[in-house]
Amino acid sequence: xxxxxxxxxxxxxxxxxxxxxxxxxxxxxxxxxxxxxxxxxxxxxxxxxxxxxxxxxxxxxxxxxxxxxxxxxxxxxxxxxxxxxxxxxxxxxxxxxxxxxxxxxxxxxxxxxxxxxxxxxxxxxxxxxxxxxxxxxxxxxxxxxxxxxxxxxxxxxxxxxxxxxxxxxxxxxxxxxxxxxxxxxxxxxxxxxxxxxxxxxxxxxxxxxxxxxxxxxxxxxxxxxxxxxxxxxxxxxxxxxxxxxxxxxxxxxxxxxxxxxxxxxxxxxxxxxxxxxxxxxxxxxxxxxxxxxxxxxxxxxxxxxxxxxxxxxxxxxxxxxxxxxxxxxxxxxxxxxxxxxxxxxxxxxxxxxxxxxxxxxxxxxxxxxxxxxxxxxxxxxxxxxxxxxxxxxxxxxxxxxxxxxxxxxxxxxxxxxxxxxxxxxxxxxxxxxxxxxxxxxxxxxxxxxxxxxxxxxxxxxxxxxxxxxxxxxxxxxxxxxxxxxxxxxxxxxxxxxxxxxxxxxxxxxxxxxxxxxxxxxxxxxxxxxxxxxxxxxxxxxxx
Amino acid sequence: xxxxxxxxxxxxxxxxxxxxxxxxxxxxxxxxxxxxxxxxxxxxxxxxxxxxxxxxxxxxxxxxxxxxxxxxxxxxxxxxxxxxxxxxxxxxxxxxxxxxxxxxxxxxxxxxxxxxxxxxxxxxxxxxxxxxxxxxxxxxxxxxxxxxxxxxxxxxxxxxxxxxxxxxxxxxxxxxxxxxxxxxxxxxxxxxxxx
Numbered sequence: 001x002x003x004x005x006x007x008x009x010x011x012x013x014x015x016x017x018x019x020x021x022x023x024x025x026x027x028x029x030x031x032x033x034x035x036x037x038x039x040x041x042x043x044x045x046x047x048x049x050x051x052x053x054x055x056x057x058x059x060x061x062x063x064x065x066x067x068x069x070x071x072x073x074x075x076x077x078x079x080x081x082x083x084x085x086x087x088x089x090x091x092x093x094x095x096x097x098x099x100x101x102x103x104x105x106x107x108x109x110x111x112x113x114x115x116x117x118x119x120x121x122x123x124x125x126x127x128x129x130x131x132x133x134x135x136x137x138x139x140x141x142x143x144x145x146x147x148x149x150x151x152x153x154x155x156x157x158x159x160x161x162x163x164x165x166x167x168x169x170x171x172x173x174x175x176x177x178x179x180x181x182x183x184x185x186x187x188x189x190x191x192x193x194x195x196x197x198x199x200x201x202x203x204x205x206x207x208x209x210x211x212x213x214x215x216x217x218x219x220x221x222x223x224x225x226x227x228x229x230x231x232x233x234x235x236x237x238x239x240x241x242x243x244x245x246x247x248x249x250x251x252x253x254x255x256x257x258x259x260x261x262x263x264x265x266x267x268x269x270x271x272x273x274x275x276x277x278x279x280x281x282x283x284x285x286x287x288x289x290x291x292x293x294x295x296x297x298x299x300x301x302x303x304x305x306x307x308x309x310x311x312x313x314x315x316x317x318x319x320x321x322x323x324x325x326x327x328x329x330x331x332x333x334x335x336x337x338x339x340x341x342x343x344x345x346x347x348x349x350x351x352x353x354x355x356x357x358x359x360x361x362x363x364x365x366x367x368x369x370x371x372x373x374x375x376x377x378x379x380x381x382x383x384x385x386x387x388x389x390x391x392x393x394x395x396x397x398x399x400x401x402x403x404x405x406x407x408x409x410x411x412x413x414x415x416x417x418x419x420x421x422x423x424x425x426x427x428x429x430x431x432x433x434x435x436x437x438x439x440x441x442x443x444x445x446x447x448x449x450x451x452x453x454x455x456x457x458x459x460x461x462x463x464x465x466x467x468x469x470x471x472x473x474x475x476x477x478x479x480x481x482x483x484x485x486x487x488x489x490x491x492x493x494x495x496x497x498x499x500x501x502x503x504x505x506x507x508x509x510x511x512x513x514x515x516x517x518x519x520x521x522x523x524x525x526x527x528x529x530x531x532x533x534x535x536x537x538x539x540x541x542x543x
Numbered sequence: 544x545x546x547x548x549x550x551x552x553x554x555x556x557x558x559x560x561x562x563x564x565x566x567x568x569x570x571x572x573x574x575x576x577x578x579x580x581x582x583x584x585x586x587x588x589x590x591x592x593x594x595x596x597x598x599x600x601x602x603x604x605x606x607x608x609x610x611x612x613x614x615x616x617x618x619x620x621x622x623x624x625x626x627x628x629x630x631x632x633x634x635x636x637x638x639x640x641x642x643x644x645x646x647x648x649x650x651x652x653x654x655x656x657x658x659x660x661x662x663x664x665x666x667x668x669x670x671x672x673x674x675x676x677x678x679x680x681x682x683x684x685x686x687x688x689x690x691x692x693x694x695x696x697x698x699x700x701x702x703x704x705x706x707x708x709x710x711x712x713x714x715x716x717x718x719x720x721x722x723x724x725x726x727x728x729x730x731x732x733x734x735x736x737x738x
Contacts, residue, residue, distance in 0.1 A: 062710040132707055136664040138684070145709040263664055264686045303585060329666075329679060332686040335619050339605075347601030354597040361572060362585045368576045377573070384569045388562055394601055395554065400608030400615040404547045404676050407666060407705045414558070467562070474551045476675040478668075480707035482714075487674050 010518025011446040017524025021531050023090050024439045026106045028525045030086020031432065031439075033114045035510065037078030038425075040121070042503050044071040049465075049499040053492045055482060064482065065132070066124035072133045075420065076277065077161045078117035083428050084285055085109060085168045087435060088221050091292070092175050095215050098183070101174035109167045116160025123154035132480065134274075135238060137266040138258030141245035148250020155239045155246070162232045162239070169229040176214065176222060187213070195222035197313035200306070212309070216302060219309055220288020223316045227276040227284065230320075234273025238266075264332045272323040279319050279349060282419070284312055286386065286427050287356035293379050293430055294360045298367035303359050315352040322346045325397035329406040338399060346397040353390045357383055374451050378430035381459045385422025388463065389415050392470070405473065409488075412479045413469025413495075421502065422462040429458075429509075446515035454509040461501030468495035544613050544695040547677050548732065614678065614692065617653070621691040627652035632667065632702075634660040634682055637711040639702065645719055648694055650726035655691050660684040665712065666705030669721055671698065671733035679705045694723040698730030 017025070044067050050056060051064055059067075089109070093100040100106060123129040127150025131140035140151060176195050177188040193199045194213040203209045214222070241261065248254040291302055302308055324341035327333040360383065370376060392414040396405045405411060433451075437443065445451060472491035477483070514522065609615050617624065627649060631642040648654050658667045660682045667690065668679035677700060680690040699722050704715035719735065 061713060065707070065710050065713070130710060134707075136706070139663050139707075139709055142663065142709060145711055258662070259685055262685060263683045267664075267683065304587075304590065307590075327681075330681045330683060330686075331688045331690060332683060339619075343605045344602060347598075347605070350601040351594065351597045355594060358590060358593055362590075364576060365572075366582055366585070368582055369579050370576050372573065372577050376576075380569055380573050384566065387565045387569070391561065392558070394604065395558070398605055398608050399618060400550065400612030401554070403614055403618070403678055403680075404551060406679060406681075408676065463562075463566075470558075471555065474555050476670060476673075478703075478705055 006446075006515055006518070008519050010443065010521050011516045012444050014516065014518030015440050015443050015521025015524065017521050017527065018530065019441055020439075020525070020529055022103050022529040023093065023100060024441075025525055025529050026103065026110070027086045027090035027435070028439055029107075030082045030089070030110045032522065032525060033110060034079045034082030034086065035513075037074050037082065037114075037117060039506055039510065041071055041075035041079055042506050044074065046496075046499050046503050049492070049496040052483065053489060053496055054486075055484065061482065062128040062130060065130035065480075066128040068480065069130045069132050070121045070124035073120055073158075073161075074117055077113060078121075080420070080424060080428070081161075081165065082110065082113055083432070085113070087289075087428075087431055088172060088225075088285075089168065090435070090439070092172050092218065092221060095218050096176060098175070098180050101171055101178050105167050105171045109164045109171065112160050112164030112167065114164075116157045116162075116164060118157070119160055120154055120157025123150050123157060126150070127153060129154045135242070135270065137261055137263045137270075138245070140242045141249065141258060143246065143250040148246045151246040151250070152243065155243045158235065158239050162236045165228055165232040169225050169232070172221060172225050176218065195219055196226070197223060197309060197316070200309045201313060203306075204310075216305060216309060217288050217292040220284055220291065220312050223312055224281040224284035224288065226316065227281040227319055231273050231276040231281070234269065234276075238270055238273075264327075264330060267327060267330070268323065268333075271326040272320075275323040275326065276319055279322050279346075281319070282424060283349065283353055283356075284315050284319070286382070286424060287312060287315065287353070289427055289431055290356055290360045290379065290383070291363075293375065293427075293434060294363040296434055297373070297376050297379065298364050298370065300363055300367050303362040303366065307355065308359050311352045311355045314348065318345055318348050318352060322349065322397075325402075328397070328399060328402040342397055342402075343399065347394055350390055350394050353386055357387060374433040374445075374448075374455070375430045377455055378426045378433060381455065382423050382425075382427030382430060384459075385418055385424070385426055385462070388466070389419035389423055392418065407478055407480065408473035409469040409477045409479050410473030413466045413473055417469065418463065418466035422459065422466070425462075426458065429454075440517060440521075443517055443521075446512050450508050450512040454505045454512065457501045457505035457508070461498045461505060464498035465495045465502065468492075468498065544693075545611065546695065546730075548675060550612055551675070617691055617693065621655075621689070624653055624691065626655045626691060629655040629657050632656060632658040634658065634665045634704075635662055637663075637708060637715055639665075639704065639715055639717050641717065641720060644717070645699075645722045648721060648723045650697070650723060651693060651695055653691055653693050655689050656680075658682045658688040658690075660688075663708040663712070664706055665708050665715070666703075668703050668705035669700045670703055671700060671730065672735055673732040675732060676705075681706055695726060696723065696728045696730035696733075697726045698723050698733035699735040700733055 048067060089106050127147050129146050129150035177191045179186040191213050195218055199210050245256055248256050291308060295302055321341055322345050324337040325346045328338050328342050395401050396411055468491045472488045477488045630646045633640045665682040666679060667682050669677040678692055680688055682688045699719050701716060701718045702720040704712055
């Protein structure tokens with residue numbers, strides 16, 4: 001078979017999209033777009049890595065910072081949200097053994113998030129809008145440095161992402177609690193209590209345990225989705241505020257003062273919301289995904305399942321109360337908040353994530369010997385990523401250390417990039433490798449050698465990049481800054497090489513996936529499925 | 544008295560050892576899990592001991608730094624400590640203006656850097672000549688931003704905004720902004736002739 005034929009038709013016949021169910025197609029739509037946005041974020045990351053070695057002549061400072069502004073948004077919302085939402089919109093009905101509440105809403109979700117990310121990205125590309133994702137007040141409403149139209153386009157894009165996020169949130173909860181037409185009435189209230197962990201909590205005070213109505217991964221999905229929804233409310237509110245200022249001052253030359261909004265209060269509220277993503281849903285979703293993967297890979301029940309449920313609930317509560325670790329260098333922030341929220345509560349992220357690591361590793365170990373499959377090796381890579389990144393975060397959430405680490409490359413290297421690129425992304429790759437045959441009706445992977453190369457390049461590149469950025473941070477290199485005199489070039493060249501390894505890893509992965517399913521199959525994912533989900537569920541039940 | 548060089552060197556060493564240890568642990572686990580062998584039931588006592596260790600490590604770090612890092616108790620109690628001198632610093636239109644330049648700091652005396660922003664959120668960072676960070680704080684508009692510090696070594700330091708305030712704020716640097724004198728020891732990473 002020629003290369004061209006394989007590219008078009010895929011490996012051993014590739015993906016036959018005509019046989020895919022609507023849910024398979026929706027999940028694949030999310031994942032494909034999520035992977036493309038990952039590629040964009042990786043490319044942007046590589047441009048910034050090169051710029052930190054030597055500023056590139058064709059990119060001016062303003063545009064460099066606009067890349068820095070959209071890079072995390074594309075990575076988190078365009079890529080991670082899309083892949084996670086796609087997987088969970090598939091898994092929620094799959095594990096609840098009933099059809100999804102609304103296929104139309106699921107389709108609207110990926111369209112809004114994907115479209116919103118593109119619009120938001122265009123605000124950076126076309127208008128060099130660059131207040132960074134932190135949006136510290138009143139910078140995003142600064143019409144002297146940025147054009148109002150750039151800011152408005154950015155906010156419109158973010159609003160699109162948030163609408164898609166709300167739709168996802170509603171769809172997930174509705175799928176858990178609703179009664180499909182013609183089915184026996186489902187106990188909606190009890191299902192919701194079980195999903196949120198209230199049943200588990202009450203069990204601590206009852207003599208006889210009440211049975212959990214939802215499986216553990218659904219509990220993780222539900223609890224993380226609460227944080228997703230709350231975060232969307234906060235970001236949307238900030239977006240509306242910024243929009244009002246941009247329209248009034250930028251388009252109508254009004255004189256709304258930035259001082260009308262207290263910058264420190266805004267920062268508190270904004271970080272409270274943003275931390276629901278960084279410290280809430282990431283850790284909750286990741287732990288839930290680990291549990292599911294561990295059970296699927298090992299074929300065993302989860303070790304200490306009740307503790308795992310309790311830890312997920314604890315993590316959700318922790319995620320609502322940790323925001324102050326982002327304000328430890330803000331002298332106006334109260335010491336009580338810095339110590340209690342910033343230090344003490346944050347320390348419990350080490351505990352909850354540590355419990356998840358222990359439970360997953362023990363569950364897998366009970367099933368030894370296990371074949372080192374792609375999903376297992378990526379899962380172990382993901383666990384390693386969080387074992388490196390979470391303690392780094394605990395260290396910087398300390399009054400003594402934060403004074404000398406805040407806003408340095410340590411934060412963004414050892415903590416953020418290792419957590420996201422090694423911890424989260426490798427977990428997602430593990431989930432993709434597990435779901436790949438399920439979503440594609442058994443398509444065979446084109447090349448195991450490419451999968452191995454992808455694993456090693458990504459793992460070594462991710463840890464290496466984070467480590468060299470972190471070392472530069474310890475030596476004083478700030479994030480969100482350009483160094484023109486090569487002050488940190490040794491570290492930056494090494495970090496750049498590691499970044500290039502990760503970009504190459506992604507190219508190999510994408511090539512492997514495309515050659516496996518074929519371009520025809522890939523495009524077919526976006527055509528309507530001839531099947532009806534309700535019939536698929538009925539068939540599965542009959543079997 | 545420990546300074547940021549001591550604290551950060553320790554961090555680099557400890558974290559590197561930790562990172563190598565967990566990488567080795569996962570590599571060993573990955574090998575073991577593929578091997579034949581008896582699997583004993585996991586004891587719950589091991590799990591709860593592990594959880595206790597996590598809680599101890601997570602919270603213990605803060606007790607450790609409170610007792611070993613000199614600026615932690617000073618920062619928490621700065622309202623009750625009398626300072627020798629207060630330096631006023633103003634941020635506006637991406638320019639840092641010092642009421643007194645250079646800010647001459649007596650050795651081993653408490654001083655306060657009192658920064659005020661008239662427009663955006665900035666940062667106030669003191670750096671050595673080798674670009675390592677001595678200390679920093681955020682400068683939030685409309686709010687008090689007071690950083691108490693005590694220097695134990697002679698040296699000449701520059702200040703730089705440590706927070707992003709738009710493309711115009713990327714190079715907000717004031718050279719030779721802080722000069723410390725009167726100490727018995729020099730800060731070897733921040734000595735500058737002719738100042």
